[in-house]
Amino acid sequence: MPPTRGGLVPRSNFNCYPNTNRLRHGKFGDVLIHRLSQRGVSRTSRVRTEEQRLRDIEKIKEYRHLENQIFTHAASGDYDPALFQLTTKLLRLNPEHYTTWNVRRRCLISSLFTKPPSQQRSNVQGKASDDGAHEPDIAVLKSELSFTIPLLMSFPKSYWIWNFRQWILSQAILRLGVAAAREMWHTELGLTSLMLDKDQRNFHAWGYRRILVDRLQSPELGGKSMAEDEFAYTTKIIRRNLSNFSAWYHRSRVISRLLQERAAERQERAAFLDQELDLVRRALDVGPEDQTYVRHEIDKIKDLLDDYNDVKWIYQALLEYTLILERLGQRARDEDGLGGLKQAWLTKLRTLDPMRAGRWNDIEKQIQLGEARK
Structure with a gap:
């Protein structure tokens, strides 16, 4: 002040x-x-x-x-x-x-x-x-x-x-x-x-x-x-x-300046953000008692699609969060509509980023494995 x-x-x-x-x-x-x-x-x-x-x-x-x-x-x-x-x-x-x-x-x-x-x-x-x-x-x-x-x-x-x-x-x-x-x-x-x-x-x-x-x-x-x-x-x-939210917020303020100072090109930025997403995934690998939080995050991310329906990271985050719910043993309920949306999100990812076809194939296998267990 x-x-x-x-x-x-x-x-x-x-x-x-x-x-x-x-x-x-x-x-x-x-x-x-x-x-x-x-x-x-x-x-x-x-x-x-x-x-x-x-x-x-x-x-x-x-x-x-x-x-x-x-x-x-x-x-x-x-x-x-x-x-x-x-x-x-x-x-x-x-x-x-x-x-x-x-x-x-x-x-x-x-x-x-x-x-x-x-x-x-x-x-x-x-x-x-x-x-x-x-x-x-x-x-x-x-x-x-x-x-x-x-x-x-x-x-x-x-x-x-x-x-x-x-x-x-x-x-x-x-x-x-x-x-x-x-x-x-x-x-x-x-x-x-x-x-x-x-x-x-x-x-x-x-x-x-x-x-x-x-x-x-x-x-x-x-x-x-x-x-x-x-x-x-x-x-x-x-x-x-991993659950130190203040540290995550501080980190989010630093990242944009960091990438700018590194003069990172598009591919470098993508690789950097992929690493960050992996770190976020580990942070969200939570216990069953936290399923409400994960569902809340999915709802907030889905709202972004109204304005940004061609951003890869949104669809990827939605898939990752939904798979986290399945790993927690909380299968997507029919009223959630998440089961059918997973394939739609994956199709969109294949269109937006065809260079990562191998990764999308791995995610599709995870989806199929989850469906088989139901």
Whole structure:
């Protein structure tokens, strides 16, 4: 998310996530529930002693006092280091408090960073490395990234933490030389790999990774294409877990650029996509409990024929999915109409791609074998 005027993230962008509205102003009891749910602890009721109840009330009072201190201090317009320290305390208690993240941004801009971004960037334009003048900003930026790591580990799906880290990295581009900024962004890419090792389906981390890759490839960071690297990364992830849908989506975004950069001709593209289809087939070699998903995919692919009735890949996918159902032991029911359609799809494939007659003959044998078993 790009910074707006003053380097802050607009509040309206945060309001698009209504599920966190209950934490917006940091109700301490809700924060405790949120922390428990993030750790997989069920929200069971418990009997509290009077002593425990009084301790909880005291904690809530302290939290609200801290929150009021921040609001009062910020209202004065003095975004000094003292206010910055208050935000540190509150965010460690409740990293979902987006107003405090914005206050922290203002503190960094007003009292902790050294120069305005425009002046800072103009002084280093064209340089490949940074001199000692940037050390204070580098220290602040790295400190902020370090501050959010334990929060991210406890709340790996918090929008506000991911957004703040992205904002810090954007400040690195504005304030540092290319070499130092690129190193910081590249280190962040390594962090996403670690996060995805911990939870391979964390779509926040996958989305963040795409942002990082896009910027690392950009001229402002002296970048070059990372399509080959990202394709290899998704291959590793998918081989580890074929049902990682986020990895498949990431891979789909990389493939078109990869083929373009390889200057692949028609035959090379066809061979490449055949390999991808084989990988998809292995991913769809699922158990009987997943037959509903396969049927749903067949219905969606059939809808494509209304607009693209001369595309080979559609007919091939329909045949492959139907054969998967048969391997699962779920014979095509009469009401599905799949039994008769298989031969029609195969005939269309022979017309569209006569060069692969041997392959179509093999598929026809599979169809005949399946019919014989009925």
